[in-house]
Amino acid sequence: MTVRRSMAYVAAVGLACAPITWLTRAILDAREAARSCQCISNLKQIGLGLLNYESRYGCFPPAYVADATGRPLYSWRVVLMAELDRTDRWFGGRLAGGFRFDEPWDSPNNRKLHQLEPYTVLHCPSHPSGAGSTETHFVAVVGPGTLFPSDGTSRRRADVIDGLENTLAVVEVVDAGIHWMEPKELDWGTMSFRLNDRTHPSVSSNHPFGGSSYPGPHVVTVDNMVTCLPRNLRPETLRALLTIAGGERIDPGEWHQRP
Numbered sequence: 001m002t003v004r005r006s007m008a009y010v011a012a013v014g015l016a017c018a019p020i021t022w023l024t025r026a027i028l029d030a031r032e033a034a035r036s037c038q039c040i041s042n043l044k045q046i047g048l049g050l051l052n053y054e055s056r057y058g059c060f061p062p063a064y065v066a067d068a069t070g071r072p073l074y075s076w077r078v079v080l081m082a083e084l085d086r087t088d089r090w091f092g093g094r095l096a097g098g099f100r101f102d103e104p105w106d107s108p109n110n111r112k113l114h115q116l117e118p119y120t121v122l123h124c125p126s127h128p129s130g131a132g133s134t135e136t137h138f139v140a141v142v143g144p145g146t147l148f149p150s151d152g153t154s155r156r157r158a159d160v161i162d163g164l165e166n167t168l169a170v171v172e173v174v175d176a177g178i179h180w181m182e183p184k185e186l187d188w189g190t191m192s193f194r195l196n197d198r199t200h201p202s203v204s205s206n207h208p209f210g211g212s213s214y215p216g217p218h219v220v221t222v223d224n225m226v227t228c229l230p231r232n233l234r235p236e237t238l239r240a241l242l243t244i245a246g247g248e249r250i251d252p253g254e255w256h257q258r259p
Contacts, residue, residue: 036126036207036218038124038125039124039125039126039137039172039205039207039218040218040226042120042121042122042123042124042138043138043170043172043218043219043220043226044220044224044226045121046080046121046122046138046170046220047169047170047220047221047222047223047224047225047226048224049080049083049084050080050169050170050222050224051222051223051224053079053080053083054156054157056083058156059154059155059156060076060147060148060154060155060156060157060169061076061079061080061083061154062076062079062148062149062152062153062154063075063076063140063142063148063149063150063152063183063185064076064152064183065078065079065101065152065183066152067102070152071104072152072183073101073102073103073104073105073183074101074104074105074110074181074182074183075105075180075181075182075183075184075185076140076148077122077136077138077180077181078095078099078105078180078181081095081121081122081180082095082096082099082101083096090121091116094113094116095113095116098112098113099113105179105181105182105183106179106181106182110181113181114134114179114181115134122136122137122138122180123135123136123137124137124138124172124174124205124206124218126205126206126207127174127206134179134180135176135177135178135179135180136178136179136180137172137173137174137176137205138170138171138172138173139170139171139173139176139178139184139185139186140169140170140171140185140186141168141171141185141186141187141188141191141242142185142186142187142188143187143188143189143242144188145188145242145243145244145245145246146188146242146243146244147160147167147168147169147222147244148185150187150188155244157222159244159245160222160244160245161244161245161247162240162243162244162245162246162247162248164221164222164223165221165222165223165225166221166241166250166252167221167222167241167242167243167244168219168220168221168222168241168242169220169221169222170219170220171186171203171217171219172203172204172205172217172218172219173186173201173202173203173204173205173217174204174205174206175198175204176201186201186202186203187201188242191203192235193235193236193238193239194235195216195217195229195231195233195238196216196217203217203219203229203238204217205217205218207228216228216229216230216231216233217229219241227255227256229255230254230255233254233255234254237250237254237255238255241255
């Protein structure tokens with residue numbers, strides 16, 4: 001085969017493969033878009049659950065519930081999921097009726113409830129661990145100026161001076177290894193405020209950056225608005241979004257990307 005014929009052959013093969021490559025990419029994009037939509041839906045349910053809880057009890061659940069000595073027993077996720085189980089039978093009453101709220105999350109009794117499939121709400125479908133995982137991908141950021149104080153006290157909507165629409169309630173994380181019942185979150189004092197920082201705990205996701213529909217980690221605000229954080233979000237902007245009364249002025253165009 002001559003060089004000219006060889007080049008023509010390669011070009012023909014390339015043209016023939018182009019539609020297949022485009023179709024494959026389109027299928028992968030469609031699948032990720034579906035996973036992203038499910039992740040958004042999960043966060044919306046969590047945000048709505050938090051608002052309903054605050055309306056019912058006058059405050060949001062604390063970051064954790066502690067025993068008489070101050071030892072954290074279990075996370076706000078247990079409190080919220082138990083409330084949803086109690087009011088809407090999310091787990092058929094098994095969590096609200098079977099969890100021992102005076103024992104730690106990993107006590108022999110409470111361990112029996114670890115497999116209640118919390119991933120239906122607390123799991124991101126884009127995470128490779130797949131269905132059946134007990135790891136949560138939705139956490140709070142605990143700190144003295146956040147919606148979830150690190151001392152285990154509770155906030156109210158009225159405490160959010162910076163505006164419900166400008167304050168993050170729950171954020172997405174990956175590879176944190178946090179059990180959904182575990183009283184462990186992102187900690188203001190040790191986390192990185194750069195998105196997808198793989199060297200430190202950070203707000204992060206497996207959603208690919210750059211797509212028009214799913215550019216980065218999903219978050220939900222106190223007023224239950226779900227958005228995607230942009231790749232170039234400045235650390236100081238993320239800090240401002242996580243405080244409830246910092247008085248910062250934030251341009252919505254800098255951080256809000258409608259999913």
